[in-house]
Amino acid sequence: MKRIVVIDYGLGNLRSAMRGLERAGAQVKVTSDSSQFSRADGLVLPGVGAFKSGMQNVQNKKGALLQAVNEGTPVLGICLGMQMLLTASDEGERQGGPVEGLQLLQGHVKRFNFDITPEKLKIPHMGWNRLEVVKENALVKGVDGGYAYFVHSYYVEPGEHTVATSSYGTSFAAVIASGSVFGTQFHPEKSSTVGLQILKNFVELC
Amino acid sequence: MLTKRIIPCLDVKYGDGNRALVVKGIEFVSLREAGDPVELAKRYDQEGADELIFLDITASHEHRKTMLDIVKDTADQVFIPFCVGGGVRTLNDVIETLRSGADKIAINTAAVKNPHFITHAAETVGSQCIVLAIDCRRNTDVEKGQHLVPLEDGTLAWYEVVIYGGRTPTGIDAIEWAIQSERLGAGEIMLTSMNRDGTKDGYDIPITKAISEAIDLPIIASGGAGTAEHIYDGFVYGKADACLAASIFHFKEISIASLKQYLQARGILMRI
Numbered sequence: 001m002k003r004i005v006v007i008d009y010g011l012g013n014l015r016s017a018m019r020g021l022e023r024a025g026a027q028v029k030v031t032s033d034s035s036q037f038s039r040a041d042g043l044v045l046p047g048v049g050a051f052k053s054g055m056q057n058v059q060n061k062k063g064a065l066l067q068a069v070n071e072g073t074p075v076l077g078i079c080l081g082m083q084m085l086l087t088a089s090d091e092g093e094r095q096g097g098p099v100e101g102l103q104l105l106q107g108h109v110k111r112f113n114f115d116i117t118p119e120k121l122k123i124p125h126m127g128w129n130r131l132e133v134v135k136e137n138a139l140v141k142g143v144d145g146g147y148a149y150f151v152h153s154y155y156v157e158p159g160e161h162t163v164a165t166s167s168y169g170t171s172f173a174a175v176i177a178s179g180s181v182f183g184t185q186f187h188p189e190k191s192s193t194v195g196l197q198i199l200k201n202f203v204e205l206c
Numbered sequence: 207m208l209t210k211r212i213i214p215c216l217d218v219k220y221g222d223g224n225r226a227l228v229v230k231g232i233e234f235v236s237l238r239e240a241g242d243p244v245e246l247a248k249r250y251d252q253e254g255a256d257e258l259i260f261l262d263i264t265a266s267h268e269h270r271k272t273m274l275d276i277v278k279d280t281a282d283q284v285f286i287p288f289c290v291g292g293g294v295r296t297l298n299d300v301i302e303t304l305r306s307g308a309d310k311i312a313i314n315t316a317a318v319k320n321p322h323f324i325t326h327a328a329e330t331v332g333s334q335c336i337v338l339a340i341d342c343r344r345n346t347d348v349e350k351g352q353h354l355v356p357l358e359d360g361t362l363a364w365y366e367v368v369i370y371g372g373r374t375p376t377g378i379d380a381i382e383w384a385i386q387s388e389r390l391g392a393g394e395i396m397l398t399s400m401n402r403d404g405t406k407d408g409y410d411i412p413i414t415k416a417i418s419e420a421i422d423l424p425i426i427a428s429g430g431a432g433t434a435e436h437i438y439d440g441f442v443y444g445k446a447d448a449c450l451a452a453s454i455f456h457f458k459e460i461s462i463a464s465l466k467q468y469l470q471a472r473g474i475l476m477r478i
Contacts, residue, residue: 013304013305013307013308013309015278015281015282015305015306015307016281016285016288016307016309019281019282019285020285023285048332048334048335049332120422122422122423122424124333124334124393125208126208126334126393126394126424127208127209127211127256127424127447128208128209128211128256128477129207129208129209130207147209147477149286149287151334167207168207168208189285190285190286190287190309191285191286192251192254192285192286193285195285196285
């Protein structure tokens, strides 16, 4: 049985992520103890809340996380957790420039802006939206065209690591993957069968 | 494009025989099967519900811990967004309920009594977690209202916010309260008109439309759904982002799957 560690850094509903991964067949440990990271078959970085406080809260686990990833342990970032895997985010920039992320993958997180679009869309983007797989990857096997549950005000433009997109006023990265680093902008643990399929795919590739 | 959402609601009461029961509806014959919140939640998740709302209508402090255990058991069965409300009075209630597996918290009476509670809660756990439940009732004494709404027959009325499960009028205009709550940091509005709740005559379209047009927050229409067409009307005429129903799902009058097929065929985007 695959051992997955869900990194607890004080944000969000970790219970659902744990149950979703268990349903996907994994043995799950939710912990803030970074000494557990290197022993895991896979890591999950969840996240609800703001980028800056997320980065602050994960700071004392950063070394252990990066080391595990460099040793090849797959990591899955969820929602804010996905954004934190990237280069930087505009969220919090009013306090002086973009906030640096974990920089495992190239990508810049921006805020949705519908001031110039014909239809004024609501922010946050909250609800069920369709996934379009744009690049083959084990993580998105069997989910093309399915719906996933999103809640976010900031997004990443599609780029070289984007394997699935979704659209809300603009096309954005819904799933990113490169090597053993993965991220979903939506909440797979809240995305019913499509989300559980993604968690299962992740557990299988760990 | 976002889909419109279909949300079954579980009104859960703790009491008789120390059991938690889903109690909406008057069809006592079916009450037993409709009774277990955990089983119902599981069924709705499997049938394609887009979200689930759990309202503790016992809302008594002595049973709060027991109810949180039931919230946990229910949350463990659903892999869709899960909103919990009923008797949420303090920031600690909000945090404990989220820790029990809820994704969103519905606040009603406590927010009316202290509007800053919304801001406090939103700043602590994020606006996306805070659903403001507004219960209201038509008032034809137009002198007293701030925002007048034309009813189905063309007469004017205002909608008054009511609290304590609809028992206590507050004198507050519901549209004004919705506008204010957006500024205070609410993330979503769940709107129930007491004139329609339990009637199965359809949602109260005039107030649903008025609030949808007045603010940018997503609106959940609630109270009165008796047919698939009522839900269509809620989306199209009420301009709701989500429609909530209870008894029509509990007693299997309409399955979620067939309702979604019907709505999709009539041009409303659904997650199918």
